[in-house]
Ligand SMILES: Nc1ncnc2c1ncn2[C@@H]1O[C@H](COP(=O)(O)OP(=O)(O)OP(=O)(O)O)[C@@H](O)[C@H]1O
């Protein structure tokens with residue numbers, strides 16, 4: 029039992045170490061190697077632009093259902109007008125970033141791990157190296173930059189659509205007064221909540237992109253190896269988002285405190 | 289040009305290379321023969337630093353590259369090109385873009401010049417006009433020849449060929465054999481050719497090395513190999529497994 033525990037801790041530490049090395053090399057490449065703008069643009073379309081639909085649908089439906097549930101509860105104690113504040117604040121501070129992170133981990137993380145993993149086992153990464161191109165410069169850096177730029181925007185879209193859907197459901201369907209709804213919503217949500225959403229988005233982008241690039245670059249030979257890379261990228265990425273989100277919420281709450 | 293000393297390589301639990309000593313001279317064509325799985329591809333990858341030896345030294349142009357960090361190997365790889373056994377084409381690019389890749393990386397920008405060099409390289413491997421095809425739509429032999437075109441297009445001083453003719457029809461094989469010869473004669477390219485095709489070996493080799501059980505078992509000219517009395521070499525040349533039915 030103790031030995032099993034020790035081994036798990038060791039492999040976790042080794043994994044974190046490998047991620048840290050990848051992170052370090054990427055930072056170095058960002059500074060020293062020329063940036064490949066063309067690849068960056070292509071990735072931006074792939075990971076950012078094409079993820080919008082998924083993220084918007086997620087945000088809108090979450091906001092809508094959240095508004096409805098909050099209304100059902102608050103209605104009984106006559107606090108319907110608080111629905112707007114509850115929906116907006118939780119969308120911005122928690123749901124928006126986490127849901128966007130999870131959707132992106134599923135969609136983009138899997139794609140990155142599968143693509144890089146396939147290149148690894150078909151010797152394409154060796155071919156890059158043999159032609160004097162560092163795989164980090166060519167494969168990792170453009171993806172890191174693209175995701176770090178897109179993710180805050182995606183989070184903003186998700187939160188915004190969530191708040192809007194909540195507003196529409198609350199006022200048009202459930203009959204809360206529009207003025208009240210807007211008033212409480214704007215009173216309790218502010219710049220601090222938006223900053224928190226964007227900071228979390230940035231943090232989750234870093235998690236997703238490094239975890240999936242690492243899985244791809246370390247893919248094992250054969251169909252099983254390549255198949256495992258995206259699966260693990262999604263599982264590890266999603267778990268990492270949920271765990272890190274917990275700690276980030278506390279840490280960021282000190283920087284951008286909630287409330288009036 | 290390339291010299292390895294006491295090269296050992298362990299992969300997993302298997303000691304693949306057990307002390308290789310070999311020197312490839314400038315301008316020569318050295319053929320490396322050996323049974324399938326004896327470590328020829330592994331050895332070749334050490335010559336450009338794609339693998340790091342467990343112990344031993346690899347010199348390219350007098351510089352020990354065995355412990356060189358990845359970023360500094362770029363310099364070596366401008367001089368030494370490698371053709372992968374699988375071709376290793378980039379499957380996100382079409383044939384033309386694959387071949388243009390090394391040129392673009394070398395800083396060439398003029399599309400007309402690139403196009404001309406790509407067409408010329410494709411011509412050399414008998415695939416003129418196939419620029420637009422995607423790698424997944426090529427046959428195995430075509431992929432290998434496109435890989436070859438990508439390797440020679442940037443005119444490296446030294447080219448490592450990993451089984452350039454395996455999987456090709458006899459006519460295409462012959463034209464690749466002539467191409468290797470021509471590269472040596474006209475552009476004085478140093479070549480290392482890994483193969484089990486005896487025809488390729490006899491046609492292209494200045495010297496032949498035979499890799500056996502992780503060591504260089506034989507090193508000499510084609511004639512010396514042909515007239516050797518050694519049973520291991522004879523069985524390989526004649527293609528005898530010793531089985532009977
Ligand atoms: N990444 C690896 N991990 C573990 N073992 C490996 C790895 N790559 C190669 N090997 C082993 O090293 C040995 C030599 O492989 P190599 O590919 O060099 O053979 P080869 O001589 O090129 O054979 P062929 O003529 O079939 O291409 C094989 O037994 C193989 O199992």
Ligand SMILES: [Mg+2]
Nearest residue numbers: 328329373450
């Ligand atoms: Mg091989």
